[in-house]
Amino acid sequence: MVTLGIETSCDETAAAVMADGKVLSGRVSSSVHLHARYGGVVPEIASRYHVEYIFSVCKKALEDAKKSVKDIDLIAVTESPGLPGSLLVGTAFAKAVSFAGNIPIIGVNHVFGHILSCFLDVKDMDRQAFPFVAAVISGGHTSLYHCKSLEDFALIGRTKDDAAGEAFDKVAKILGLGYPGGPIVEKRAEAFDGDDVIPFPRALLKSSADHLDFSFSGLKTAVMYYWRSSSKTEKEKNKICFSFQEAVVDVVEKKISRALQYTGVERLAVGGGVVNNGVLRKRLHALSEKNKIELYLPKKKYCGDNAAMIASLGEKYYKLAEKKTLL
Ligand code: KG4
Numbered sequence: 345m346v347t348l349g350i351e352t353s354c355d356e357t358a359a360a361v362m363a364d365g366k367v368l369s370g371r372v373s374s375s376v377h378l379h380a381r382y383g384g385v386v387p388e389i390a391s392r393y394h395v396e397y398i399f400s401v402c403k404k405a406l407e408d409a410k411k412s413v414k415d416i417d418l419i420a421v422t423e424s425p426g427l428p429g430s431l432l433v434g435t436a437f438a439k440a441v442s443f444a445g446n447i448p449i450i451g452v453n454h455v456f457g458h459i460l461s462c463f464l465d466v467k468d469m470d471r472q473a474f475p476f477v478a479a480v481i482s483g484g485h486t487s488l489y490h491c492k493s494l495e496d497f498a499l500i501g502r503t504k505d506d507a508a509g510e511a512f513d514k515v516a517k518i519l520g521l522g523y524p525g526g527p528i529v530e531k532r533a534e535a536f537d538g539d540d541v542i543p544f545p546r547a548l549l550k551s552s553a554d555h556l557d558f559s560f561s562g563l564k565t566a567v568m569y570y571w572r573s574s575s576k577t578e579k580e581k582n583k584i585c586f587s588f589q590e591a592v593v594d595v596v597e598k599k600i601s602r603a604l605q606y607t608g609v610e611r612l613a614v615g616g617g618v619v620n621n622g623v624l625r626k627r628l629h630a631l632s633e634k635n636k637i638e639l640y641l642p643k644k645k646y647c648g649d650n651a652a653m654i655a656s657l658g659e660k661y662y663k664l665a666e667k668k669t670l671l
């Protein structure tokens with residue numbers, strides 16, 4: 345079975361071809377350079393970029409996989425959540441191909457796609473991986489799920505304000521470091537060689553009512569106030585980046601630990617753009633070793649938005665014979 349995955353929920357135009365669970369090809373064209381000067385994604389620019397590139401990205405993904413439209417058995421497309429204009433381009437394009445080629449089409453949840461990105465190399469994940477705790481730590485989402493089966497991903501925690509990746513982006517903006525903030529802040533943190541770490545706040549760690557929820561906007565504000573009265577040297581920027589990153593990683597690690605305790609499961613999957621972060625990856629590996637938890641992380645190329653994760657989930661839904669043909 346050959347599946348064409350299409351992803352256009354934010355600023356990446358992505359297509360991937362999958363055959364029976366194996367990724368044959370994947371193309372991602374990002375409009376990130378066009379948003380950089382604004383310090384965040386401009387929805388209209390993202391939508392127009394998708395319109396311009398969706399056809400060529402899909403064509404190249406098919407060529408790389410040595411497939412043509414005639415070979416496609418299923419189209420899986422991100423239907424939500426995301427920027428409405430951007431989603432519209434992907435779903436309209438997917439529907440057109442589906443209609444023209446008489447190919448079944450499935451709408452897929454983007455956040456659930458990030459969860460599946462952790463299992464792209466895992467054979468038989470449907471049978472072997474469940475139940476597990478999933479965390480999606482990205483620019484748009486910071487959420488925890490108790491995943492009992494492909495049809496049962498229960499939300500158990502989420503951010504009450506900013507997403508973790510969004511906080512990285514905003515901190516980079518405050519420090520005038522560029523966009524997207526995550527990779528830049530990580531590099532700056534690596535360059536910090538002092539031991540005078542700033543004790544930035546770790547939110548919602550004490551409250552039992554919010555014990556699985558996140559909040560990052562106070563941390564971002566704390567960085568802003570610190571920056572205002574700082575000496576504004578490059579060294580100071582590195583220190584702030586290090587201290588901020590520690591605060592985010594601490595909170596993410598602690599909330600995940602709590603989710604594992606709360607659910608009592610022994611498997612963990614963590615996906616999303618922030619999982620590119622080497623410090624977070626190391627902490628998660630340490631957590632898994634210490635607590636004998638089986639850990640699934642996406643390869644770095646599948647942390648950010650991609651279409652392989654969408655194809656994977658779509659194919660699994662289809663094989664489950666679910667009537668999820670929403671479009
Ligand atoms: O998953 P993704 O590509 O898009 C969303 O679905 O949101 O995540 C993008 C986010 C951005 O906020 C970016 O700054 C962050 O992931 N990110 C990182 C790193 N690389 C990307 N955050 C921390 N460290 C990184 N190395």
Ligand code: ZN
Pocket residue numbers: 454458482484616617648649
């Ligand atoms: Zn995403």
